[in-house]
Amino acid sequence: MGKEGTVYQFGGPIGAFFVTVGCPITTYAFYFICNEDGCPSSSFLQQPLEYLTSVWPGWSGLYSNEVMMWYCAWFFGNLLLQFVLPGRTREGTLLSDGTRLKYKQNATETFLLITSYLAFMTYREGFSWSLWSYLWDHQLHLITATFIFSTLQATYCYVSSFFTDELLAKHGDTGNHFYDWFIGRPLNPRILSWDLKVFSELRPGIMMWPIINFTHLAHQYTTFGYITDSMVLINIFHFWYALDSYLNEPAVLTTMDVIDDGFGYMLSFGDLCWLPMNYSLQARYLGMHPFVLGPWGIAGVLAVQASGYVIFRGANGQKNRFRTNPDAPEVKHIKYITTKSGSRLMISGWWGIARHINYLGDWVMAWAWCLPCGFKTPIPYFYVVYFAVLLIHRERRDEIKCSTKYGKDWDKYKSIVRWRIVPGVY
Numbered sequence: 001m002g003k004e005g006t007v008y009q010f011g012g013p014i015g016a017f018f019v020t021v022g023c024p025i026t027t028y029a030f031y032f033i034c035n036e037d038g039c040p041s042s043s044f045l046q047q048p049l050e051y052l053t054s055v056w057p058g059w060s061g062l063y064s065n066e067v068m069m070w071y072c073a074w075f076f077g078n079l080l081l082q083f084v085l086p087g088r089t090r091e092g093t094l095l096s097d098g099t100r101l102k103y104k105q106n107a108t109e110t111f112l113l114i115t116s117y118l119a120f121m122t123y124r125e126g127f128s129w130s131l132w133s134y135l136w137d138h139q140l141h142l143i144t145a146t147f148i149f150s151t152l153q154a155t156y157c158y159v160s161s162f163f164t165d166e167l168l169a170k171h172g173d174t175g176n177h178f179y180d181w182f183i184g185r186p187l188n189p190r191i192l193s194w195d196l197k198v199f200s201e202l203r204p205g206i207m208m209w210p211i212i213n214f215t216h217l218a219h220q221y222t223t224f225g226y227i228t229d230s231m232v233l234i235n236i237f238h239f240w241y242a243l244d245s246y247l248n249e250p251a252v253l254t255t256m257d258v259i260d261d262g263f264g265y266m267l268s269f270g271d272l273c274w275l276p277m278n279y280s281l282q283a284r285y286l287g288m289h290p291f292v293l294g295p296w297g298i299a300g301v302l303a304v305q306a307s308g309y310v311i312f313r314g315a316n317g318q319k320n321r322f323r324t325n326p327d328a329p330e331v332k333h334i335k336y337i338t339t340k341s342g343s344r345l346m347i348s349g350w351w352g353i354a355r356h357i358n359y360l361g362d363w364v365m366a367w368a369w370c371l372p373c374g375f376k377t378p379i380p381y382f383y384v385v386y387f388a389v390l391l392i393h394r395e396r397r398d399e400i401k402c403s404t405k406y407g408k409d410w411d412k413y414k415s416i417v418r419w420r421i422v423p424g425v426y
Contacts, residue, residue: 009171009183009397010266016182020265024147027277030379031140034281036288039379057140063148067141071149075272078203079194081110092253093323097167101188103195103253107202108246114207115239118214132218135211139284146205146273153272154181154265157196161186169262184262197263200271202245202252208276210239216280216287228290229298230372234283237305237369244313251320256398282373282380291374305368312361315350319358322346337416339409347416354419356398359391363421395420 010016032055033040044051087106094100122129135142158181161168172185189196213235221227245252252258261267293301322331326344335348350357366387373380399420403410420426 007171008174008179013176013179016179016266020182020269023269023274027143027147027274028140030278030281030382031143034285034288034379039285039289039377062140063144064138064141067138068145068148071142071145074208075149075204078110078207079199081113082106082194082199082203085109085113090250090253093259095167095187096170101190101195102193103198104193105249107249108243110203111207111243111246115210118211122214122218127218127221129218132215133222135215136219136287139212143273143277146277147269150268150272151265153196153200154184154263154268157189157263157268158185160189166190170260172262172264180262180264182265184264184267187262188258189263197267198252198258200263200268201257202249205271205273205275206242206245209279210235210242212276212280213238213283216283219287220290223287224290226290228286229293230291230374231283231286233293233298233301233372234286234369237365238279238283241365248313248317248320250324251316254320254323256394260401279383281383282369285373285377285380289376291372291376293372297372301368301371304371305365308361308364308366308368310361311350312358312365315358315361318350319346337409337413339406341406341409343406345406345409345413347413352417354421354423355414355417356391356395356421357423359395359421363387363391391421 008015010019032052033044035041037043038045041051043054082104085106087104087109089102089104091100091102118131121131164186166189167187169184169187172180172183172187174180188198217227217231217235220231257267318331318334321328322334322336322344326332326334326336331349333348334346335352336344336346338344346352354360363384366384370381370384406413
């Protein structure tokens with residue numbers, strides 16, 4: 001039971017249970033069902049239960065102490081680089097207790113250092129470098145390692161929140177232990193100056209994502225002797241998305257995840273396991289089933305990607321600059337309404353088109369990431385469907401939060417900026 005007056009998200013404890021169980025099952029299912037025999041495997045389509053029984057690898061095939069050790073080295077190695085490499089210290093947004101947390105930001109330097117090393121070793125050793133074959137052969141072990149680690153991290157953050165004076169998340173202190181563990185009880189769990197939420201949001205998972213993608217590229221080459229244009233595009237798109245996140249690292253401090261959401265299983269699993277393992281599904285598919293786009297296909301995919309990126313980065317950059325300094329030359333022309341709480345709500349520029357126009361850009365790019373796989377199977381398009389559901393859910397959560405925070409001012413804002421995400425449609 002939760003505290004009196006509790007407002008649950010994600011369907012409350014029951015919804016949290018299905019997400020907690022369903023997301024790992026989905027991640028494992030993609031690994032087992034999508035293989036060299038098809039995606040989904042033809043054997044699975046013919047006899048699902050018999051197929052799943054035949055591919056069950058046993059516990060030793062599911063978990064490896066060695067891979068778990070390597071993953072811990074990866075996670076804490078990233079942490080070491082954050083503290084060792086030079087960086088800039090920035091303040092986060094003003095919290096409800098009147099404080100601002102400080103963050104050392106050097107994700108770009110960390111990412112470029114790691115990927116430069118990997119590029120050098122691949123240049124020297126070729127696509128047959130042992131790291132790429134090791135990652136390909138141990139994908140299942142890596143899924144389990146990230147699943148276990150993210151679960152342990154969420155549990156640590158939940159338990160430790162009872163023994164510190166850290167600020168609690170508004171929706172994470174309901175009194176229902178399972179739900180609070182899932183949604184995140186602490187808002188900004190820290191060990192000294194190490195912010196676990198922001199670190200997990202940006203570093204281990206997102207940095208692993210393009211590395212996993214390149215593993216699939218190397219596998220395609222060593223298996224078939226060539227690399228398709230579709231595989232190259234997927235790797236470029238995802239690498240650029242990660243790099244772009246790091247180049248705009250200050251903007252993460254103004255996102256809903258950092259400002260409002262607690263850090264629990266939902267974000268921990270999503271950051272460390274779900275993102276690198278499932279966002280690389282298109283590259284994994286192409287690694288086993290090469291598909292050639294050709295010049296016109298490349299042009300079409302690039303056009304979709306460019307359109308989405310312009311909307312996504314333009315909107316997010318404008319929002320971050322306006323929140324940081326509304327008098328800056330780039331945003332001083334933006335029209336806005338001032339709420340009773342003193343907040344400024346933009347009603348022109350990107351944010352005058354739709355209340356979450358950045359989500360539209362993100363979703364358009366999602367199509368560009370799936371189209372290189374062709375149309376032989378719908379499985380690689382899971383990301384487009386999942387992402388649409390995720391963005392709509394996030395938009396609805398934000399609507400409730402803003403309506404509660406701004407009251408009649410929010411109604412006035414909605415009368416000016418009518419559309420939620422897609423102008424003229426939604």
